[in-house]
Amino acid sequence: MSKKSTYVPAKVWKWNAESGGRFAAINRPIAGATNEKELPVGKHPFQLYSLGTPNGVKVTIMFEELLAAGHKGAEYDAWLINILDGDQFGSGFVEVNPNSKIPALMDRSGQETNKTPQRIFESGAMLLYLADKFGAFLPNDPGVRTEALSWLFWQMGSAPMLGGGFGHFYAYAPEKYEYPIDRYAMEVKRQLDVLDRQLADNKYIAGDTYTIADMAIWPWYGVLAIGDLYSAQEYLDVKSYKNVQRWAKMIDARPAVKRGKMVNRTWGDEDEQVPERH
Ligand SMILES: N[C@@H](CCC(=O)N[C@@H](CS)C(=O)NCC(=O)O)C(=O)O
Numbered sequence: 001m002s003k004k005s006t007y008v009p010a011k012v013w014k015w016n017a018e019s020g021g022r023f024a025a026i027n028r029p030i031a032g033a034t035n036e037k038e039l040p041v042g043k044h045p046f047q048l049y050s051l052g053t054p055n056g057v058k059v060t061i062m063f064e065e066l067l068a069a070g071h072k073g074a075e076y077d078a079w080l081i082n083i084l085d086g087d088q089f090g091s092g093f094v095e096v097n098p099n100s101k102i103p104a105l106m107d108r109s110g111q112e113t114n115k116t117p118q119r120i121f122e123s124g125a126m127l128l129y130l131a132d133k134f135g136a137f138l139p140n141d142p143g144v145r146t147e148a149l150s151w152l153f154w155q156m157g158s159a160p161m162l163g164g165g166f167g168h169f170y171a172y173a174p175e176k177y178e179y180p181i182d183r184y185a186m187e188v189k190r191q192l193d194v195l196d197r198q199l200a201d202n203k204y205i206a207g208d209t210y211t212i213a214d215m216a217i218w219p220w221y222g223v224l225a226i227g228d229l230y231s232a233q234e235y236l237d238v239k240s241y242k243n244v245q246r247w248a249k250m251i252d253a254r255p256a257v258k259r260g261k262m263v264n265r266t267w268g269d270e271d272e273q274v275p276e277r278h
Pocket of ligand 1: 053083103121123
């Protein structure tokens with residue numbers, strides 16, 4: 001157990017901009033734009049404003065899978081949004097995503113017929129929008145579709161425990177605090193066990209078919225299992241989740257996944273970085 005803390009929360013919370021931690025400089029308690037900045041627009045039907053983090057990679061994998069499957073209408077420009085420089089607070093970005101988080105997407109297809117561009121924010125909404133638009137990676141069978149959507153929404157609800165909870169306190173907080181690390185490690189291990197049991201009887205997350213549920217879950221839990229997310233492999237004993245291991249390696253071997261995970265990436269091996277894609 002941790003020692004008893006002497007910290008007592010104030011009566012009313014006040015913003016301490018100097019609180020430390022890796023993202024202290026960009027995190028704010030207020031929404032909205034801080035500066036006027038238009039977003040660039042390229043020649044392709046889709047304009048993606050993003051960064052190669054797990055939430056961004058979900059969408060670049062989907063675009064690369066669509067293109068690999070022959071959907072030429074899925075051509076996209078992927079512009080780099082540097083969240084550590086605060087690009088997500090520019091006025092143009094906030095118009096596409098009022099929540100100021102990557103990824104943000106504009107569907108500008110149909111410009112020749114004066115169709116109003118469509119904004120989409122939240123990575124899960126993007127996967128669903130693209131799956132419906134192209135009739136791909138989300139089977140029509142109501143049972144399979146519902147199962148895939150259940151797992152897609154499971155991911156959207158669960159990953160903040162892994163990223164904002166475990167990852168933040170294990171890797172980014174200014175000090176190591178036992179209580180939150182312990183609490184979130186337990187929850188992440190429970191989530192890995194949920195996936196491991198599902199993948200014991202299923203080739204892919206939602207059954208026999210590769211769907212947007214795999215694309216949503218892999219960049220978080222797949223990369224945690226076989227990659228270097230938060231350098232926590234040993235701490236979380238990720239190798240013990242055998243079915244997650246099998247599935248994560250299978251998804252990782254897909255050529256479209258290999259391409260998708262490099263787009264908007266600006267760290268790691270140079271030959272695995274494609275900062276922008278046009
Ligand atoms: N639920 C959102 C989460 C997006 C998100 O948290 N994006 C992070 C990077 S992975 C971000 O842009 N952070 C910048 C900030 O918090 O200012 C989604 O899935 O699209």
